[in-house]
Amino acid sequence: MRSGKEHHDVVIVGGGICGLATALALHRIQEVWHRKSAMQVKSTRIEEFRCLKRTDLIQALFDNLPVDSVRLGCQIVAVERDPSTSFPILYVHDGIIIKAKVLIGCDGSNSVISKSLGLGSLNSLPNCVIRGLTNYPNGHNLKSRFLRHLDGYMAFGRIPIDDNLVHWFVDWPYPNRDIDAPKDPKFLMELAMQQIKDYPAEMIEMVKSSDPSSLNLTRIRYRSPWHLVFGNFRRGTMTVAGDAMHMMGPFLGQGGCVAMEDAVVLARNLAQAMPMGLEGGRVGDGELKKRIETALENYVRERKPRVLKLAMQSMLVGILISSSSKIKRLLSLALLLVFFGGASLSYTRYDCGPL
């Protein structure tokens, strides 16, 4: 067990899509602070489905970060506020204590930071998803289209990633919700095959030929929209982003995208509140704290309507697919038609603004 104290300006907990994107956005902002130039990173609007391998996205974000800004294998076990300065203190599994001026919790669905903010626990749907990747060495000849087939309580879909690789998923009510999600690839393959046994041979072959190491079963959990309305997403200079803030079911395929929007909006608000940077302004701790709090408050205010709308839409699609109650399904369909234009993809046209 190590011991010791460290001091950092900004600590981001979590090295998933959100944590790495937030780190990158803050580094881009810091470059502007240092160069004092007016760098603008414009967000672009591309209206198309594009499938990326999660590991490629994570690697691309990671590769663009300075090596010394990332610490691997660091598990945060608790956080609290420093009674004298009110800045956050983090406790690491190996005994290290980290004092930070800004703490951003991007630690996903079981977030320690969300818990310390008092956010309620996540809800779960009866469904789970098995995902896999299938490689076609001579090309798959599929159109670059997202295909999803709904069949009662089950959904089966696929989307090509490139000319050789196809991502597929099966989503259905999974009865054994009390045990740990199984990981054995052979078992997962059999489970997936059972669900699609009546599908065309081409689909069955795709699942059968998938890379066993890519198979993964996930239970579907989400933060309820009411938690998003009433939840407290900031305390002092501590906040959350990504799934730690707004975990949603995968029905719209937007969780990772909104996590990257969070990163841009958070970095922009911090930059606007402190144009000279955390240290560059040479302001006292009290003034610094006030400015960070304002920036984080503005960030939360800006993100709430966006994530609330997505969370509502995703929850309604989830109920429509998975609920055993006909009334609930009809009600969900009606609400989707009235408030979200049915199967409209308008949520993909959101612009979170430049960095």
Ligand SMILES: Cc1cc2nc3c(=O)[nH]c(=O)nc-3n(C[C@H](O)[C@H](O)[C@H](O)COP(=O)(O)OP(=O)(O)OC[C@H]3O[C@@H](n4cnc5c(N)ncnc54)[C@H](O)[C@@H]3O)c2cc1C
């Ligand atoms: C089946 C499925 C399909 C999906 N499809 C899509 C899609 O098509 N498009 C899309 O945009 N999104 C999709 N999503 C959602 C997307 O995967 C998530 O929203 C996204 O990964 C969230 O990123 P995150 O960084 O917030 O959290 P995570 O990816 O969960 O990362 C959290 C990180 O924090 C670390 N961590 C956790 N606790 C601690 C701790 N105490 N101390 C230190 N580190 C910690 C973890 O190790 C992890 O690295 C899908 C999700 C599922 C389940």
